[in-house]
Amino acid sequence: MSLRTPLRRFLGIVALALTSATVSGCNAGRAFVATPNDYADYRRVRLGTSLDERLGAAWDYLKVRPEGRYAPRVRAYFDSAEPTFFAIRRRSAAGLEAYVKVLPDGPHAAQALEELMGRRNETRREALAERATRATLLRVAGEGRARRTVASAIEAWVRPMLGTASWRGTFSDAPPDLLARFRLSAPEPACRRTADGQHCTKEVERTFRVRSAAGEVERTFALRVEIDLDAGYHLQELRLSGVGMARATEEARGGVALEAPRAEAAAWHEVVERLGATAFADGRVCSGGEDAGGVWTLACDDPWVTLVATPNETGRETIVVRRRPARREGSP
Secondary structure, three states, X not given: XXXXXXXXXXXXXXXXXXXXXXXXXXXXXXXXXXXXXXHHHHHHHHHOOOHHHHHHHHHHHHHHOOOOOOHHXXXXXXXXXXXXXXXXXXXXXXXXXXXXXXXXXXXXXXXXXXXXXXXXXXXXXXXXXXXXXXXXXXXXXXXXXXXXXXXXXXXXXXXXHHOOHHHHOOHHHOOHHHHHHHHHOOOOOEEEEOOOEEEEEEEEEEEEEEEEOOEEEXXXXXXXXXXXXXXXXXXXXXXXXXXXXXXXXXXXXXXXXXXXXXXXXXXXHHHHHHHHHHHOHHHOOEEEEEOOOOOEEEEEOOOXXXXXXXXXXXXXXXXXXXXXXXXXXXXX
């Protein structure tokens, strides 16, 4: 037998042994040495600047490298910290949003989403309730303003007429509140020329709500305002008229519906009483009273005017303030 054959067999055995040892040595090394990417991902867990960052990095590591070199350490940290993180974050909607952002598929993600939707629905309900409350308050305030406007309408027109400023010069020199109410507030007055000057008319209508035995009811206050001016644009007369305007005034003052028919007479009496108090204010000298027909007349010296209040004249109550035809010396 040639020596080459045993030698070749020996060399083959040695080569096989060396190859096995090399492969075995490489596998053993991989079990103890982490890859660069593995360590970089682990560093994100360790060096996160906030709990959110560290937990997010830990969850990413465990999903990508469940068998990684640092997986046991990362899992122990995550399993310990995540329940506490969720318990803290679930205290508010913002916290639940933060949890879902950090751990969108985390252990408590489904529960966090469910609770977050519940919080949002509750917030929407609270917002709707708040808006409804605000709307109610605005409506109540608006209704209150409407009633106050109606309650003071008659006196607001008459009061400036019981001062000398409305009669001393031309109508343009009248008190600003009277001019603004007549010229600027809607609707605009309609004026026409007459043989003696001008006649202007303004229709005022306001709605308001009052309480009744059957609940809230809507009322309408309709008032016609007429002003006569002479050729020199001097005020001659103010006339207020309307059907049931006294009753509407008193309902607006009290916020309660008045029952007819006694309500009409009682309301008219209240309106006349307040006009009388206005006429005698500031020491103004007036004389007169009520006649048998219920017409109430006051003749005042300063200014030199007559105030006449007539109930139910052709179905309309009428209040007139006019310049007296006979003037005393030195009167406006």
